Amino acid sequence: MIAIQPYAERHTEAVRCFNDRLKAGSVESRFPLSPIPAWLPKIAGRKIFQEYYLTVDEENAVRGGYILKHQDFCIKDRVLSIADYHLPISEGAVNKSYPQIGAMLLRDAIGRQPLLYGLGMGGYQEPLARMLLATGWSMFSVPFYFRVVRPTAFLRNIAFLRRSAAKRMALDLSAATGLGWLGIHAFQAFRVLKEAKVPAAEVELVDEFSDWVDELWNSCKERYGMSAVRDAETLRILYPKNNDRFIRLKISRRSRPIGWVVVLDSQLSGHKHFGDMRLGSIADCFASVADTAVVVGAARRYLESRGVDLIVSNQSHIAWQRGFRQAGFLGGPSNFIFAASRELTELLRREGVENDDLHFNRGDGDGPINL
């Protein structure tokens, strides 16, 4: 008999063995070795936290597990707790005797929290996305935006465009001769012409998010059909002061805060999509839907001044999509998928919330872990 249980200290060794079996079967995923989440542990009074669940058999062997990240969301004018279903791992991935684990995990998660979403997943062809689709979840890919800052580094590293030997040779040649640099700059300069109409803004690096974030959240939240609560308290938990990986930008116009952005500046090495580039990413953001282009433009200029090679972002809300385009970003292929359970899909339908009125980006789900 296999049962699902909350992850406890007594399971740690069994999880280690489970991870060893996954590794032996060439599965990359691993389940956390500590039952207490390093990121977003459950703390009394906090509405944002993670819970780990395991499938354990009669011999106390772990055969699978999943994580729920609970968080308050604002849907129209209602605040509801919704959970992100992530890192479901099954022994079935390495042992054909356990095909039932994946279905158990998903059923158990829906039983605990019917309002579930999934984010990322690596594309529609991946096993989790296929399973969610088969069980009637609704899905769409969250648009991807990029801006090339250093064309030579981009041409030499971008995996998507370097899939064949001929393409690699052509891109290396255009990088070496400067033709690629010229082409990319000319094309992007044309796009930036539109940005000339976007008013300038002041950018301030802040250590942590404070009261002005609440004022912004309260005055703008109802213009979004659905968004995770992005008040100061939540942002201080998600992007804590002591984590210097997160760069917090306060964007103001005539000294009045109009938005905020969390950006990352990462030197990559052998990344499957971006090679060895220095990657700037706009991971999370919030502003009035009227100010998105100003905020994105300010964040873009800040990251350019730091010397990144490429700036990327994923944004689901139509106002942010427009903002990125107006700030000189181009759209690219996206494998960043948003999926909603049947119950969440039905709730959004009843509330009249369309897909492009959802505000999801890399700050949601399991956070900007791969950037």
Next chain:
Amino acid sequence: MPVIERLTAIFEKVFDVEADEFSPDLTPEDVLRWDSLGHMTLVMDLEDAFKVHFEVDEITEMTSAGKIIEMLQAKGAVGQVANLSHEQGERSE
């Protein structure tokens, strides 16, 4: 035998198992497409076809075609199968 007949049809649809290859002894190891995705699809098709619901604990027990038959019979699914067969008969007439 109606449960077996209906289950045979579901195994053929979900797992590509030909009717003459179906047996209550079949386990995931015997069936190429009986993986995580296949199992989820199987559970949903069984629930649709037999108008039953499987709890998480019951999904665990679906380790062979024979076990699934026993579970369906325990849920009183025989009557549903009979009705389905009857409806199919009516449609084909």
